[in-house]
Amino acid sequence: MLYSLFQYLEKFDFPGARLMDYITFRSGAALVLSLFIAIVFGRRIIDRLQLMQVGEIIRDLGLEGQMKKTGTPTMGGIIIIISILIPCLLIGNLSNVYMLLMIVATVWLGTLGFLDDYIKVARRDKDGLKGKFKIVGQVGLGLIVGITMLVSPSIVMRENVEVENIENHEIVVQYRAEDVKAPQTTIPFVKNNNFDYSYLTGWMGKYAMAGGWFLFIIVVIFVVTATSNGANLTDGLDGLATGTSAIIGTALAIMAYLGGNIIYSSYLNIMYIPGSEEMVVYMAAFIGALIGFLWYNAYPAQVFMGDTGSLTIGGIIAVFAILIRKELLLPILCAIFFIEDLSVILQVAYFKITKKKYGTGRRIFKMTPLHHHYQKSAAESDALLRRPLTAIPESKIVVRFWIIGIFLAVITFVTLKIR
Template identity: 90%
Template sequence: MLYYLFDYLEKFDIPGARLMDYITFRSGAALVLSLFIAIVFGRRIIDRLQLMQVGEIIRDLGLEGQMKKTGTPTMGGVIIIMSILIPCLLIGNLSNVYMILMIVATLWLGTLGFLDDYIKVARRDKDGLKGKFKIVGQVGLGLIVGLTMVFSPEVVMRENIEVENVENHEVVITYEPENVKSAQTTIPFVKNNNFDYAYLTQWMGKYAVTGGWILFVLVTIFVVTATSNGANLTDGLDGLATGTSAIIGVALAIMAYLGGNIIYSSYLNIMYIPGSEELVVYMAAFIGALIGFLWYNAYPAQVFMGDTGSLTLGGIIAVFAILIRKELLLPILCAIFFIEDLSVIIQVAYFKLTKRKYGEGRRVFKMTPLHHHYQKAGNTVPALIQRPFIPIPESKIVTRFWIVGIMLAVITFVTLKIR
């Protein structure tokens, strides 16, 4: 809205009208605006949720301080979604295909999470929306994003090429002269950091490129589903999912800015993606919304994001990474999400295996997702892994996870220069 207003005012040569042409200015404005909305209007939404008695249903799992959280307002993800969308609609370029896809992803998973939370609150059903419906929703979003990237003429890239000067052995990074449609993505530890999905479908002969795009869509579906569920499982302690997602968001915003600028892309020797710089505006709003929400979600939390927030956060991160062709870096950047996912898978699989073998199920961790394992005291639960013997306070677990998240973000950038 404001973006188009300023664009119109440029015709009259009004001072300051060109500010909206600068990604840095619009990103800064989006961050400040989203932060303001989350803090100011977030308080009113929390009060409204309390009046409506939209409180979290807490199961007694024997964790310290857990039952004190009963009745804390949930569905606070509405604050995050609102704080993201309003700045994007005001300041973003709504004709940009990348911005459109991010808004669709936000609304899509926000609705899915809202339905889950609504069933939990309205029907007093802790399980909420059935898992199969969540999977269908996540797969649907993956298809929308994947197919749009396949067929949209605006989704293009330029491959980075290393050219070595024989005389002085100096390596210069150049780019293809024209934008091309390609199923390439970024992968660490290889020359040029590029990987084409069509490499895996060469056995299909003349249909190799088509096969590569099909594989890309399947990977998109998997990444959206896995990351969304990982963020959902991580949302178990006050501020854990919020802070971790904000750290990931900062890393992705930097990648989008670098990948959308041909000069910086050349310096890092990564592919150049025209138009993707608009995503920095979206991610700035995302970061501001999370920091503002953390104002109320930090320990002890005054509001929980619920599935309205956690499913949306994971989906946003996944779709954003896919759009900037960095989805294969997520196992490093979002390792916390995937470890939380993996801890549940390992626990369930081992329990079923031992129950079938010994007639009694056994555990690897004292409790999953993994963050709850650290809250359990010594030998109270029989499990293969007993450390730590003394339960760690919730705020310390969250802070340590944040530190790990920062380290993972740094490692992710380092991998781009290791080849």
């Protein structure tokens, strides 16, 4: 809204109107505004949730201090969503297809998470929305994103190629003359960092490109589902999912800025994606919303984000990475999410196998998701992995996971230059 207004005022040489042309200015404004909304209006939303008695249902897992959290307001993800959407609607370029897709993803998954939390609170049903409905919602978003990337004329990329200067044998990066629409993405450790999904469907002959897009959409669905569920599982300790996601968001914002600038893209030797720089404004609002929410969500938490927040932030990260063609870097950048996912899968599978074989189920970890493993002492469990022998305080676990998240973000950038 404000972006369009300032674009109009620019025609009359209105003082300061051109500021809205700068991504850095609008990104900074979006971050400050989202931070302000989350902190100031977040307090009022928390008070309203308390009056409505929207409290978290806590199951006794035998963890220290766990039952003290009973009754803490949940559905705080509403704070995050509002703090993202308002700055984007005010400052964002709403004619940009990337911005529109991010707004759709936010509302879509926010609604899905809200329904899950509502069922838990209103019906006192700890299971919430049935898993199959969550999967359908996540798959639906994946289809929307994938198909839009296929059919939208605004979603294109310009492939980078290395050219050797014959005179001094220096390698320089150049871009092809025209934008192309192709199911390409960025991968680490290879020359030019480009990978075309149609390489895997070359056997289809003249239908190879169509097959590549079909494969790409399948990957999009998988990434959205896995990352959204991974963030959901990570949301088990005060500030854990919030802080980890803010770190991931910062890394993605830098990648979007670099990928949307042809000069910086050339330096990193990555594909140039015209128009994607607008997503930096969105991600700035995302980061500000998470930091503002952390004001109340840090240990001891005054509010939980619930599935309204966790499903949404995981989906936002996934869709954002897909749009900037960095989805195959997520296994490194979002390793915490995926390890949390994997710990649950391994625990359940091992328990079922050993129960069938020995009559009694056995465990690999003391408790899953993985962050709970560190909250229990070895004396309380007969799991295969017993270290640490003593329980670690919740706040220390969270900070250590944040440090690991920062390390993973750095490694992700390093992989772009290793080839």
